Amino acid sequence: MRKFIPKSCEVEVLFLNRHTCCICHDKGKDVQIHHIDGDNSNNDISNLSILCLDCHSRVTGTRGLGKSYSSLELKLYKKEWENIIKKEHGFHYIQKTKRVPKIERQLFVYEAKALIYRMLSAKDSNKTFFETGFENLWQLAILEGIQTEIIEHLGFAFALSAISEVNKPVALAKSLPKFFGYLGNPIGVPLRKSDERDILEAIDTLEFVHDLSVEENKSYRILSAIKNALSDFIVIAINYHNYRLYLKARRVLYELFKSSTTKYDKHDKRLPKLAKELDGLKKDIRKELKRENLSWKI
Numbered sequence: 001m002r003k004f005i006p007k008s009c010e011v012e013v014l015f016l017n018r019h020t021c022c023i024c025h026d027k028g029k030d031v032q033i034h035h036i037d038g039d040n041s042n043n044d045i046s047n048l049s050i051l052c053l054d055c056h057s058r059v060t061g062t063r064g065l066g067k068s069y070s071s072l073e074l075k076l077y078k079k080e081w082e083n084i085i086k087k088e089h090g091f092h093y094i095q096k097t098k099r100v101p102k103i104e105r106q107l108f109v110y111e112a113k114a115l116i117y118r119m120l121s122a123k124d125s126n127k128t129f130f131e132t133g134f135e136n137l138w139q140l141a142i143l144e145g146i147q148t149e150i151i152e153h154l155g156f157a158f159a160l161s162a163i164s165e166v167n168k169p170v171a172l173a174k175s176l177p178k179f180f181g182y183l184g185n186p187i188g189v190p191l192r193k194s195d196e197r198d199i200l201e202a203i204d205t206l207e208f209v210h211d212l213s214v215e216e217n218k219s220y221r222i223l224s225a226i227k228n229a230l231s232d233f234i235v236i237a238i239n240y241h242n243y244r245l246y247l248k249a250r251r252v253l254y255e256l257f258k259s260s261t262t263k264y265d266k267h268d269k270r271l272p273k274l275a276k277e278l279d280g281l282k283k284d285i286r287k288e289l290k291r292e293n294l295s296w297k298i
């Protein structure tokens with residue numbers, strides 16, 4: 001049975017896409033909301049894309065010999081279009097601009113971007129370079145208050161490396177929770193909205209790396225690094241009693257579990273090991289939930 005998309009999700013995704021089709025970007029056309037994974041009950045924002053009627057029928061219709069759009073392709077279109085809009089409108093950055101003067105801030109963002117590109121163009125075997133690179137990025141993020149921009153930029157640029165490389169996406173997955181290392185010990189203090197938003201973006205990135213990796217190399221090392229990062233974010237969600245973060249991380253964890261138990265043609269022999277590790281993680285999460293007296297489903 002078709003479930004209706006909650007109004008708030010509908011409004012948010014329409015707003016994020018400026019009511020415009022993410023494939024053809026034609027402003028002013030009538031649009032529809034499309035479930036990327038084909039599951040009409042999965043109304044997570046990351047699963048909803050905005051398509052005009054023409055593009056929608058090309059996505060869902062059978063077109064003779066023409067190749068149709070894959071869900072991964074749609075995710076790329078969505079991500080790219082939402083990034084373009086964020087850049088055009090800058091509504092993501094409004095909150096933090098007060099702390100650092102605008103010009104100075106832009107210089108730091110520029111420096112971070114330059115570093116990200118240097119890391120992206122380095123050889124994948126250059127592990128230590130990525131380690132020091134990420135350390136520099138944390139410093140820039142925390143000291144100069146440009147965390148949001150770095151997380152966002154890292155995500156899209158770096159996640160794509162999961163198509164053909166291993167060390168880069170692994171370093172990315174390892175580093176993402178470290179950007180939130182200061183969220184240690186809350187006692188009745190709610191998570192700041194900006195932190196929640198940045199973590200949601202980080203989990204989005206992990207999901208993206210997962211999808212690309214599963215599509216291409218099915219690397220145990222990448223999927224395992226994603227698992228560890230998700231586990232860190234779940235701990236934050238539980239400590240802060242933040243259900244929204246918890247739900248999002250749990251959903252990606254579930255996808256990871258599916259990937260680790262599916263047989264692939266280019267099968268990484270260590271994937272069954274990952275399935276076991278995920279079982280262990282589930283137990284740990286159950287304990288954490290109990291410790292915090294939360295009755296959330298795992």
Ligand SMILES: [Zn+2]
Pocket residue numbers: 021022023024025026051052053054055056
């Ligand atoms: Zn269109």
